[in-house]
Amino acid sequence: MLLFQLWVWHHPLHGELEYRIRIWDIPAKRRVYGETPVFVFDPQDRRNALPNDSDYSTVARRWPLCPPSLQALFTKTFTTGLKEPASRVTEGEWQTLFRQLKDGVLNCGGCQAVNLWDATTSSLECWHCHQLIGLPPKLVRSRHGRTHILLLSRTAKLRQRHVDPFASDDVAETIIGEVTQHPTNPSIWGLRNLSSTRWVATSPDGTVKEVPPQKATSLEAGLKLNVAGVAAEVQP
Numbered sequence: 001m002l003l004f005q006l007w008v009w010h011h012p013l014h015g016e017l018e019y020r021i022r023i024w025d026i027p028a029k030r031r032v033y034g035e036t037p038v039f040v041f042d043p044q045d046r047r048n049a050l051p052n053d054s055d056y057s058t059v060a061r062r063w064p065l066c067p068p069s070l071q072a073l074f075t076k077t078f079t080t081g082l083k084e085p086a087s088r089v090t091e092g093e094w095q096t097l098f099r100q101l102k103d104g105v106l107n108c109g110g111c112q113a114v115n116l117w118d119a120t121t122s123s124l125e126c127w128h129c130h131q132l133i134g135l136p137p138k139l140v141r142s143r144h145g146r147t148h149i150l151l152l153s154r155t156a157k158l159r160q161r162h163v164d165p166f167a168s169d170d171v172a173e174t175i176i177g178e179v180t181q182h183p184t185n186p187s188i189w190g191l192r193n194l195s196s197t198r199w200v201a202t203s204p205d206g207t208v209k210e211v212p213p214q215k216a217t218s219l220e221a222g223l224k225l226n227v228a229g230v231a232a233e234v235q236p
C-alpha cells in the first residue's frame with residue numbers, strides 16, 4: 001500500500017464507496033477497509049471506481065503513467081491478494097520488478113524527462129512532451145525460466161546482477177561492463193568488458209571472438225555474448 005501511495009499519491013481503496021460516505025467514522029472505515037474492500041482500479045468490480053471529482057484527478061492522471069508491469073502487480077495485490085494471502089505479491093517479485101524498471105530508464109531526447117520502458121510496450125511515448133522515444137538495442141538474458149532485459153542506452157552499465165540474479169547484495173551492483181562509443185566512428189556503439197574475465201562474443205554470421213578485460217565488442221543485433229558462463233543476446 002505504501003508503494004501504491006508513493007507512485008500514485010492516493011489510497012488504493014478510496015473511490016466511490018468512500019466518496020458516498022457522509023460521516024467518516026469507525027463503522028465507515030471498517031466497511032471501506034475491512035468488510036467491502038474494493039480496489040479503485042479493479043478491472044472486474046467497478047463499484048469503487050474513481051468518482052468524477054477534482055479531488056481524484058491526481059490519481060486519475062498518475063495511474064496511466066505507471067508501467068503496465070507495475071499496474072499488474074498492484075492489481076494482483078488489491079484484488080485476489082486482498083482475500084487470498086497466498087496470492088499476494090512477494091518481496092522478491094517487487095524487487096525483481098523495480099530492478100527491471102530501473103534497467104529500462106530512458107531520458108526523452110526532446111525534453112529529457114525520465115521515462116520508464118516496459119517489456120510489454122513496443123513503443124514509448126514521452127509522458128511529458130508526448131514525443132516518441134527511439135528505443136536502443138537490448139541485452140536479453142534468459143536463465144532459470146527468468147528473462148531480464150537491459151536497455152543498452154548510451155549511459156547503460158552492465159552489472160553483476162544482470163548476469164547473476166542470485167548475486168549477493170555486496171556484489172550485485174558491481175559494474176562489469178558499459179556501453180561505449182567508438183573513438184573514431186561515433187555511429188558505432190560497443191559494450192566494454194569491465195570485468196576481470198574474458199567474454200566470448202559470437203556475431204550473427206557465426207564469427208567467434210574473445211573480448212578480454214578493458215576491450216569492447218561492437219553492438220549489433222543478434223550478437224551473442226557469453227559473460228562468465230551466462231549467455232545473453234543483443235536484440236533490436
Ligand SMILES: [Zn+2]
Nearest residue numbers: 108111126129
Ligand atoms: Zn519528452
